[in-house]
Amino acid sequence: MRRRTLLKGAAVSGAAVLGAGYWALPAGPRPAAVSLDGARQVLADLQGRALRSVSGWSPSEVFNHCAQSIDYSIDGYPELKPAWFRHTLGPAAFAVFSSRGAMRHPLDEAIPGAAALTEPSSQALALQRLQAAFERFAEYRGGLQPHFAYGVLDHAEYAEAHVLHLYNHLSLIRPA
Numbered sequence: 001m002r003r004r005t006l007l008k009g010a011a012v013s014g015a016a017v018l019g020a021g022y023w024a025l026p027a028g029p030r031p032a033a034v035s036l037d038g039a040r041q042v043l044a045d046l047q048g049r050a051l052r053s054v055s056g057w058s059p060s061e062v063f064n065h066c067a068q069s070i071d072y073s074i075d076g077y078p079e080l081k082p083a084w085f086r087h088t089l090g091p092a093a094f095a096v097f098s099s100r101g102a103m104r105h106p107l108d109e110a111i112p113g114a115a116a117l118t119e120p121s122s123q124a125l126a127l128q129r130l131q132a133a134f135e136r137f138a139e140y141r142g143g144l145q146p147h148f149a150y151g152v153l154d155h156a157e158y159a160e161a162h163v164l165h166l167y168n169h170l171s172l173i174r175p176a
Helices: 002-024 036-046 059-075 083-087 089-100 123-139 155-170
Strands: 051-053 173-175
Touching (some): 059 155, 083 089, 089 155, 123 155
Antiparallel strands (some): 051 173
16 A cells, blocks of 8 residues: 555656656757658768767767667667656656657766667767667567667657657767
């Protein structure tokens, strides 16, 4: 009984925080449409350009991180948040991001259990890795693995999540 009450309280509190956070999400212009084609065009436009990060990870680390997330949606995440989170707060957060068309999350927080973001180390190769991950995802027709926080997503929802994730990270990337 106490556990159920605690879980209900946590879910209600989390929903209140997510609702308040909805209005704090950016509503300004995105780099492109929230679509796989839009993201691929943004990445193509970055090829051959010298880039810098205004805070946190380097551009190559950002590209490797986003590629990891895409690959894990197909191959499986190394660690998952608890089931109660993936069935309550995680999907609620994704619903907020989806309805707002923008994601905001800590931009220097690694995926739980993920490999270091050092390979490939060059910006050009990391960008190619990310482009290849988007291509692989676009062509993939098999079952997708549960997101470590959002839980089960279908292909269209995952596509949206990957694009919003990329755009959130690109908010700190500028021409050098």
